[in-house]
Amino acid sequence: MQSDKKEIIDKATNSRRIEHLEFYLGPIGATIPMLFFVVWAITTSVLKISTETGLIMGALLGLVIGMFLSKSPWSDYAQGIFDGMAQSVGVVAIIAWFFAGMFAEILKTGGLVEGLVWLGAVTEVSGGLFVGITFILASIFASAVGTGYGTVVAFSTLIYPAGLLLNADPVFLFAAILSGAAFGDNLAPVSDTTIVSAVTQDADVPGVVRSRFKYSVMAGIPALILFSLFGSGQGQIDPNAFDNLGVAVEPNGLLLLIPFALVIYLALTGKHLITSLTWGILTASTMIPLTGLGLFSQIIDFNFEEGVIQGALINGFTGYMNMAILILLIISTSHMLTLGGTMDALKVTLNKKINGVVRRAELAIVSIVTILNVFITINTAAEISAAPFVKQIGEQFNIHPYRRANLLDAITSALGYIFPWSAAVLLGWSTLTSLKDDYDWLVVVDPFTVFPYVFHGWFLVAIMFFAAYTGWGLRLKGENGEEVKPK
Numbered sequence: 001m002q003s004d005k006k007e008i009i010d011k012a013t014n015s016r017r018i019e020h021l022e023f024y025l026g027p028i029g030a031t032i033p034m035l036f037f038v039v040w041a042i043t044t045s046v047l048k049i050s051t052e053t054g055l056i057m058g059a060l061l062g063l064v065i066g067m068f069l070s071k072s073p074w075s076d077y078a079q080g081i082f083d084g085m086a087q088s089v090g091v092v093a094i095i096a097w098f099f100a101g102m103f104a105e106i107l108k109t110g111g112l113v114e115g116l117v118w119l120g121a122v123t124e125v126s127g128g129l130f131v132g133i134t135f136i137l138a139s140i141f142a143s144a145v146g147t148g149y150g151t152v153v154a155f156s157t158l159i160y161p162a163g164l165l166l167n168a169d170p171v172f173l174f175a176a177i178l179s180g181a182a183f184g185d186n187l188a189p190v191s192d193t194t195i196v197s198a199v200t201q202d203a204d205v206p207g208v209v210r211s212r213f214k215y216s217v218m219a220g221i222p223a224l225i226l227f228s229l230f231g232s233g234q235g236q237i238d239p240n241a242f243d244n245l246g247v248a249v250e251p252n253g254l255l256l257l258i259p260f261a262l263v264i265y266l267a268l269t270g271k272h273l274i275t276s277l278t279w280g281i282l283t284a285s286t287m288i289p290l291t292g293l294g295l296f297s298q299i300i301d302f303n304f305e306e307g308v309i310q311g312a313l314i315n316g317f318t319g320y321m322n323m324a325i326l327i328l329l330i331i332s333t334s335h336m337l338t339l340g341g342t343m344d345a346l347k348v349t350l351n352k353k354i355n356g357v358v359r360r361a362e363l364a365i366v367s368i369v370t371i372l373n374v375f376i377t378i379n380t381a382a383e384i385s386a387a388p389f390v391k392q393i394g395e396q397f398n399i400h401p402y403r404r405a406n407l408l409d410a411i412t413s414a415l416g417y418i419f420p421w422s423a424a425v426l427l428g429w430s431t432l433t434s435l436k437d438d439y440d441w442l443v444v445v446d447p448f449t450v451f452p453y454v455f456h457g458w459f460l461v462a463i464m465f466f467a468a469y470t471g472w473g474l475r476l477k478g479e480n481g482e483e484v485k486p487k
Contacts, residue, residue: 018080021339022071030340033066033333034375041421045448052322052430059329066336084335085328092192093149093378094324097427099277100150102316104157106284107260108438109312110293111253116162118251126166131231132224134159134168135176135183135456139220142184144267145276147191148379148417151181152424153320156431161439164233170443171450172231178417178428179223179456185379186413186460187216192380193416197409200387201394203401208409211402211483214473215410215463223455255291259283281313319434320427327378327423334376338385346371347389354393358486361397362407362468365390369411370461378423379416383408400475400483410464414457420447 023029040058044050063081070077120126125133134155142151155177163173185191189209198208263280267273289296300311337343350364369386376382386408394404417424425447432444452458467473475483 016079017083018076018339020072020341021077021080021336023066023340024069024071027340027342027345029069030066030336030342031375032069033062033336034330036062036065037330037333038375038421042448045420045446048446050446052326052426052433055426056322056326056329059326059333062333063329066333080335080339081332084332087331087335087381090327090331090378090381093327093380093423094320096147096150096273097153097320097323098317099274099281100147100153101157101320102313103259103263103277103280103284104154105312105316106281106288106299107154107256108157109298110256110284110288111250112158112256112260113162113253115251115253115256116159117165119254120162120166127168127232128172128228128230130163130166130168131172131176132228134163134173135180135220135224135227138177138180139183140180141264142181142191143188144184144264145188145273147273148181148185148413149424149427150273150277151184152177152417152428153431155180156428157435160432161435161442164443167233169231169233170445172227172453174428174432174445174450175453175455176227176231178425178450178454179227181424182413182417182454182457182460183216183220185416186410187212191413193383193409193413196380196383196387197405197412198401200384201391201401201405201408203405208402208405212406212410215406215460215467219414219456219459219463222459226455252291252293255287255293256284259287320430323427323430326426330377330423331381334378334381334385337372337375343372343385343389347392350389351393358397358399358474359469359471361393362399362471362474363465365393365404365407366411366464366468369408370415373412373415373422374419377416377419377421377426379412382416383412386412398476400477402483403473403475406473407464407468410460414460418451418454418457418461420451425451 021030025032037055037058040061041050041055044054044058067074067077120130137159138151138155141154142148145151156174160170160173160177164170185193187209188194189205194209195205198205259280262283263276266276266279285296285299288294288299298311300309300313302309346368350368354360354364368389369382372382372386373379376385390404390408394401416422419425429445429447432442435442436444471486474486476486478484
């Protein structure tokens with residue numbers, strides 16, 4: 001292995017990995033690719049011309065602009081782009097979308113949406129109450145399966161259309177789905193953010209989950225109240241609106257709650273996300289033709305006449321191809337912050353502000369995690385970037401690993417589902433947009449419209465800043481690693 005400050009050459013694969021890039025304007029220059037993308041996303045959204053392919057163009061242009069700002073050889077800059085894309089965090093997110101998308105599409109094909117509409121009409125669970133229940137169910141689902149992104153896909157596909165027909169306000173309904181996904185991403189023992197926050201701070205996952213439960217619940221209760229109070233739409237339930245679904249609204253589709261519950265059960269018993277979703281897909285695919293909810297050809301059809309393979313399984317993942325490309329590009333732009341020294345410069349600046357005060361140390365921790373989540377729009381990637389700083393400062397002031405992990409993960413999980421340019425929000429928006437092909441009456445919520453109402457995320461951020469500022473919940477590390485209250 002041969003290495004220097006700028007690159008590492010791996011003899012096993014004969015590939016090189018760039019470790020550092022020099023930019024004009026220094027660390028500020030490294031932020032330009034991501035900053036350009038954020039401005040592009042805001043501008044196109046305000047002008048009502050935002051599309052997935054348009055966002056991809058913005059990310060590509062940002063990377064091209066960064067190339068002209070690179071003082072290092074362009075070949076090194078190009079390799080840095082590839083290194084960013086090669087990070088596992090992006091691949092994990094994409095595969096989770098594909099499996100969750102296939103599962104949700106199969107359940108939709110079998111009539112679960114129609115069954116939920118029927119259930120809501122019969123039980124009179126509608127409007128704000130429906131939105132509140134959606135938040136609870138999304139929180140449970142995300143806590144079980146461990147993927148907030150998968151929750152956004154599944155609930156946007158299945159619950160959102162049903163909610164609109166039951167007089168739920170589209171903005172609050174979408175916000176409830178994002179809030180539930182954030183809740184589960186923060187609390188789930190099998191969530192990638194939970195695991196990263198624990199491992200990087202030398203903490204055990206069960207202990208971290210127990211210690212952060214109070215923060216999650218404190219943010220969740222007022223969010224639930226607000227969703228229930230303000231989640232009703234402007235009109236009343238119109239029985240004739242059910243005709244918009246194009247099929248009869250009947251309870252048969254509720255049978256597909258069985259594979260839905262199976263996925264939750266398997267996840268809660270410790271099965272891997274892909275394993276749980278695979279069993280859900282197989283169960284639903286078997287139940288639909290056996291119970292008369294649909295034909296097997298609706299799930300997958302080898303159409304020899306047209307020379308194509310089609311069906312719910314295909315539709316389930318093809319709808320996320322553009323998002324997959326976009327996320328890989330966003331990760332590359334985020335990677336430039338590390339290569340260009342922006343991260344190190346940020347750490348040095350905040351270290352000067354701490355000046356030996358524990359409260360300032362915790363405020364510095366939540367501040368850097370917040371700043372990184374503004375620029376790095378995949379929450380796990382932002383968390384990985386911030387983790388070394390959190391550990392360094394936390395150990396310097398003897399802050400317990402549980403506390404460090406909570407400050408790191410709560411902010412990351414919350415903001416990952418709030419900012420309009422974040423991966424989770426764009427993923428939900430992309431899902432709703434794709435549903436327009438099935439439901440032409442569907443209201444697609446703009447990312448910049450929904451972000452003020454992701455109540456759980458905002459409450460969780462406020463709670464963690466309050467905890468850092470006041471020292472509430474602060475625990476130091478004892479001689480044997482135990483939690484000790486500060487004197």
